[in-house]
Amino acid sequence: MDILVVDDTPANRKLLARALAGWGYEVREAASGTEGIEACRQRMPDVVLMDIMMPGMNGMEAARFVRDLPGGKELSIIFITALKEGEGLVEALGSGGDDYITKPVALDVLQAKLKAHARIRELSRALAERNRLLAQHNRELRREQEIISHFFERAQEQNFLPPEMLRYRASSRTAFSGDLLLSRRRPGGGLYLMLGDFTGHGLSAAMGSLPVTETFSRMAHEGLPVGVIARELNRLLNASLPEEIFCAATLLELDATGEFLGCWAGGLPNGYARTPAGEMITLGSHHMPLGILGDGDFDETLETFKLPVGTRIYLMTDGITDARGTDGEAFGEARAAAVIAEAPRGSNVLEVLQREAAAYSGRSSARDDVAIVELECQALVPESDVLADMGRGTYPVSLHLRVSANDLADGGVIRRLIDMLGVMPIVFRRRAELHTVFAELLTNTIDHGLLARGRGRDYDDAEYFVDRESRLREIGDRHVDITVSLGREREHWLLEVSVEHDGDGRAVDLSLSDDEDAHGRGLLLLEALCEDVRIENQGRRTRVRYRFEGLTL
Amino acid sequence: MATTRIQPKLDEKTQVLTITVNGAFDYDSVYAFRAAYEGHEVAPREVVVDLRQTEAIDSAALGMLLNMKRNLGLGDQQIRIINAPADVRRVLEIARFDKKFRIE
Numbered sequence: 264m265d266i267l268v269v270d271d272t273p274a275n276r277k278l279l280a281r282a283l284a285g286w287g288y289e290v291r292e293a294a295s296g297t298e299g300i301e302a303c304r305q306r307m308p309d310v311v312l313m314d315i316m317m318p319g320m321n322g323m324e325a326a327r328f329v330r331d332l333p334g335g336k337e338l339s340i341i342f343i344t345a346l347k348e349g350e351g352l353v354e355a356l357g358s359g360g361d362d363y364i365t366k367p368v369a370l371d372v373l374q375a376k377l378k379a380h381a382r383i384r385e386l387s388r389a390l391a392e393r394n395r396l397l398a399q400h401n402r403e404l405r406r407e408q409e410i411i412s413h414f415f416e417r418a419q420e421q422n423f424l425p426p427e428m429l430r431y432r433a434s435s436r437t438a439f440s441g442d443l444l445l446s447r448r449r450p451g452g453g454l455y456l457m458l459g460d461f462t463g464h465g466l467s468a469a470m471g472s473l474p475v476t477e478t479f480s481r482m483a484h485e486g487l488p489v490g491v492i493a494r495e496l497n498r499l500l501n502a503s504l505p506e507e508i509f510c511a512a513t514l515l516e517l518d519a520t521g522e523f524l525g526c527w528a529g530g531l532p533n534g535y536a537r538t539p540a541g542e543m544i545t546l547g548s549h550h551m552p553l554g555i556l557g558d559g560d561f562d563e564t565l566e567t568f569k570l571p572v573g574t575r576i577y578l579m580t581d582g583i584t585d586a587r588g589t590d591g592e593a594f595g596e597a598r599a600a601a602v603i604a605e606a607p608r609g610s611n612v613l614e615v616l617q618r619e620a621a622a623y624s625g626r627s628s629a630r631d632d633v634a635i636v637e638l639e640c641q642a643l644v645p646e647s648d649v650l651a652d653m654g655r656g657t658y659p660v661s662l663h664l665r666v667s668a669n670d671l672a673d674g675g676v677i678r679r680l681i682d683m684l685g686v687m688p689i690v691f692r693r694r695a696e697l698h699t700v701f702a703e704l705l706t707n708t709i710d711h712g713l714l715a716r717g718r719g720r721d722y723d724d725a726e727y728f729v730d731r732e733s734r735l736r737e738i739g740d741r742h743v744d745i746t747v748s749l750g751r752e753r754e755h756w757l758l759e760v761s762v763e764h765d766g767d768g769r770a771v772d773l774s775l776s777d778d779e780d781a782h783g784r785g786l787l788l789l790e791a792l793c794e795d796v797r798i799e800n801q802g803r804r805t806r807v808r809y810r811f812e813g814l815t816l
Numbered sequence: 817m818a819t820t821r822i823q824p825k826l827d828e829k830t831q832v833l834t835i836t837v838n839g840a841f842d843y844d845s846v847y848a849f850r851a852a853y854e855g856h857e858v859a860p861r862e863v864v865v866d867l868r869q870t871e872a873i874d875s876a877a878l879g880m881l882l883n884m885k886r887n888l889g890l891g892d893q894q895i896r897i898i899n900a901p902a903d904v905r906r907v908l909e910i911a912r913f914d915k916k917f918r919i920e
Contacts, residue, residue: 451902475914488869488901490838517820525868564823564836567868567899677821695903698872702842778871784911785875802828 264304264381265289268327269299270314270343288348290379296320300328307334310377312364315355322489323358330359339380339386343368411466424454428641431615433634434582436708441468442580442634443510445476447483450692452519452645455483455492458636459512459529459553460580468632471504478503485691489516490563493527493553497561500554509554513546513578516565521572521642525565529553532584532596536601539573543604546576574640575612577603582633583616586624594620613637636760657689659750666743668713672735677701680745683774687749689756689811697758697809701708703785704762704805707770712803713741715768741766746766756811762805769802820845824852826860833860838869841904843876853884860888868899873907882919896920 266288270276276292283290291308293299294439297320299311311329315322318575322342329335342355342363355363362380364373424446432442441461448454457479461468478499493514500510511530517523528534529550536544554681568747579599586594602619606612613635620633662683666676681698690697709715746761764770789796793807821838827834835852839845849912850878863884867873875919900908908919 296848318870334892488838488871490869494823525899559872563838565867565868568865675819677842677844678840693903694873695901698840699874699907702872706843706874784878788875788907788910 264377265291265308266310266312267291267293267299267302267308268311269293269296269302269311269317269322271295271317272314275314275343275368279373282373283377286374296322296325296328299325300332300702303329303332303335303338307332307338310339310341310380312341312343313360315342315351321354322618323360326359337384337391339384339756341380346636379680384568393555408466411469419428424448424643425679427454428454428639429636430613431636432615432617433459434481434632437595440632441472442554442582442632442636443472443475443512444634444636445479447480448643448645449519450484450486450645453521453643454516455479455489455516456515456517456578456636456638457512458531458578458580458634460582460632461510462508462748464807468507471500471508471510474499474503475510476509477695477758488565489514489525490565491528493529493550494558494561495521497553497556498558501557504554509552510576511552511581513548515576515578515638517638517640519644521640522569524568524570524576524640526530526568527563527565532579532581532599534576534578536568536574536576537603538545538571540571541604543559543600544568544574545600546578560585570640572640572642576638576640577612577616577635578638578714579616579635580633583620584622588623589625590665594623598623620672621642656688657749657756658702659748660684660687662746664745666745667739668735668741669739671705671713671743672739677705680747684747684749690749693811698766698790699788700760700807700809704760704807705745705790706785707789708743708762708805709735709762712764712768712770713743716765722801758809758811759806762801762808763804765803770798770805820848820882821850822852824856825856826856828858831858831861833862833866834864834866836869838865839876840872841867841870842874846876846880848878849877850883853888860890861894863888863890863895864899865895866899867897867904870901870904876910878911878913880915885916892916893918899905900913906916 268276268279269284270279271294273294277295280290282293291302293302294473296317297761299313303311313322313326317647326340330342340359342360343366344352344355344363345366352363362376364376375396425671429446433440433442433444441463443457443459443461445457446454459472459475461471475496477493478496482495513526513531513534516525526534526546527550528546528548528649530552531548534546538544549566552724584594584596584599588594598619599616601756602616603612606615612672616635617633664680670676677698680701681694684697685694709731714731742764748759750757786796789807794808795808797806798804799806818842820837822845823836826906831901833853833856835849837845837849841849859873865881881895897908897913898920900919905919910912
C-alpha cells in the first residue's frame with residue numbers, strides 16, 4: 264500500500280514516515296497542501312495522511328482538490344488534527360476526508376486504522392472490478408440481444424400471405440417474445456398458419472422459435488399435411504429443448520379454395536371462426552401442447568371444417584384470456600368469443616378484443632405476451648414461381664433395387680423407394696401418384712408373377728393378405744428387380760420404371776384388363792397415370808414411362 | 817415417410833363410423849383398414865373415411881373400400897369419403913369411385 268504523508272512540520276512527517284516504512288508501507292512525503300496535490304497528480308496513493316492546520320492551503324482544501332483529480336475518488340484520506348473531537352470534524356469529513364486521527368498520533372491506533380482502510384480499499388477495489396465486469400457483461404448481453412433480435416425478426420417477417428388475409432396484433436413484456444406467428448403458402452394453393460406460445464418469457468422462451476420456424480417452413484414448402492408438421496414439431500421440441508419448455512400452439516391448413524380448414528390445436532385458448540352470416544364456430548383446443556408427449560402418444564388428428572369463403576378465424580394466446588379482473592377472475596374464452604361475435608361488421612376485432620381484455624383487467628399493459636391473429640378465408644392459388652421452382656435441385660438419376668420375396672413379405676418397399684427418390688424435389692411433388700404407380704406395378708408382379716395366382720381374385724377374404732405374406736415367405740429367395748431411371752426428355756422430366764421377377768407366373772397383360780376386377784382396376788390406374796405400359800420378356804417384366812406433366816424444365 | 821396409422825372412431829348414438837387414414841393407404845395397410853371397420857359391437861349405419869392426411873392410395877385400398885361396402889351391407893350414399901387431397905382424389909376419379917361413393 265502506497266501512503267502519502269502531508270505535514271508542514273518536518274519532525275511530525277519524519278516520525279510518521281519512519282513508523283509507516285517500518286510497517287512495510289511505501290511512503291512519500293509532502294511539506295504542504297500544494298506539494299501533496301502535486302504528488303497525487305504524479306501518482307495516486309492508496310492513503311493520504313493529511314495534516315489539517317498547514318500554512319497556505321490547509322488540509323481540507325487540499326483534500327477537496329485531491330478528490331477532484333482523476334482516480335481521486337477511490338483513495339482514503341485520513342486527517343491528522345489537533346482539534347478536539349467534535350470541533351470542526353464534521354467540516355473536515357465533509358470536505359472529503361474518510362477518517363481522522365488526533366495529535367499526538369498514537370501509533371497503534373494509526374496502524375489499526377490503516378489496516379481497516381486497507382480492507383475497505385480492497386473491498387471497494389473488488390466492487391469496482393465487479394462493476395466493471397458487470398457493465399462489460401451488460402454491454403455484451405445487449406449486443407447479443409440485438410443480434411438475436413435480428414434473427415427473430417428475420418425469421419418472423421417472412422410472412423407470405425397477402426396482407427388482406429392476415430392481420431395480427433402482438434405485444435411483448437420483454438425484448439423477446441415467447442409468441443410465434445408463422446404463415447406460409449401451400450405449394451398446391453392455400454396456406455398454413457401457426458400461432459405458438461412458448462412457456463415462460465424472454466430469451467429462454469423465444470429460443471425454441473428458431474428451430475420451430477425452420478422446420479415449419481421446410482415442411483410447409485414440401486406441402487405436408489399440417490398434422491404431420493405438428494407431429495414433427497412435437498418431436499423436435501422434445502429432442503432439442505429442456506423439459507420445462509414446451510409450446511402451446513394452433514396450426515391451421517386452409518386449402519386452395521379457402522373453404523376447407525384443418526385445425527390442430529394444443530394448449531392455446533380455443534380459436535373461433537365467424538362466418539360472413541355471423542355464425543360462430545369454435546376451433547376447440549383438444550391436444551396437449553407441442554413438446555410434452557412422446558412420439559408414440561402424440562395425436563396428429565385434425566378437426567376439419569367446411570367454412571364459407573369470407574369466414575374470419577381468430578386465434579389468440581392466453582395473454583388475452585388470462586387477463587385478471589379486479590375480482591381475480593380471468594377474462595376467459597367465453598368473453599373473448601362474445602367480443603368476437605358481437606363486434607360490429609367492419610370493425611377492427613383485434614383491437615376491440617385487446618382493448619376489452621385490458622379494460623377488464625384494469626391495466627394499460629398486459630402481464631403476459633399477447634398475440635391475436637385474424638385470418639380471412641379466401642381462395643389462394645399457388646404462386647407461379649412455386650411451379651417454376653419445382654424442377655430446381657433435381658438431377659437425372661438411376662436406381663436399381665433387388666428385393667427378395669422375403670423383403671416383399673416384410674412390407675415397406677414402396678415407402679423406401681419413394682423416400683430414396685423423394686430427395687429429388689420433382690419426385691417429392693408427385694410422390695402420391697408415384698406411390699400408386701409403384702404399388703400397382705409391384706402388386707401385379709407379386710400376385711401374378713412371383714406367386715402365379717389366377718386372375719379374378721379379389722380382396723374378399725381376410726385370409727388373402729395373410730396368405731400373400733406366407734406364400735411370399737415360402738419362396739423367400741425369389742427376387743424382384745426394380746429399375747428406376749429419372750431423366751429429361753426435351754423439356755420434360757420423365758421417370759422410367761421396370762419391374763422384373765424370376766417367379767413362375769406372368770404379369771397380367773393389359774389387354775385383359777377389366778375395371779370391375781381389382782387387378783384390372785390396378786392396371787387401369789397404371790394406364791391412366793403413365794404414358795406407356797408394356798409387358799415384356801414373357802410376362803416377367805413390366806415397364807412404364809411416367810411423365811411429369813405440367814412440370815417443365 | 818412415416819408408417820400408416822388407421823384410426824376408427826364409432827359414435828354409438830348415431831352409429832356413424834369415422835375412419836381416418838394417416839400415411840399411405842395401400843396394400844401394406846389394407847389389413848389394418850379391414851380391422852378398423854370389422855368387429856364393432858354396434859353395426860355402423862354410415863361410414864366416413866377421412867383421407868385428409870392420406871399421402872397416397874392404390875388399387876388394393878380401392879378394393880378394400882368396395883369390400884367394406886359389401887361386407888357392411890351399405891348403400892352408395894352410406895359411405896362418404898371426405899377431405900381427399902388432390903393427388904388422392906385424382907386416383908379416386910380415375911377409378912370412377914365418384915360413381916360408387918360419396919366423395920366430399
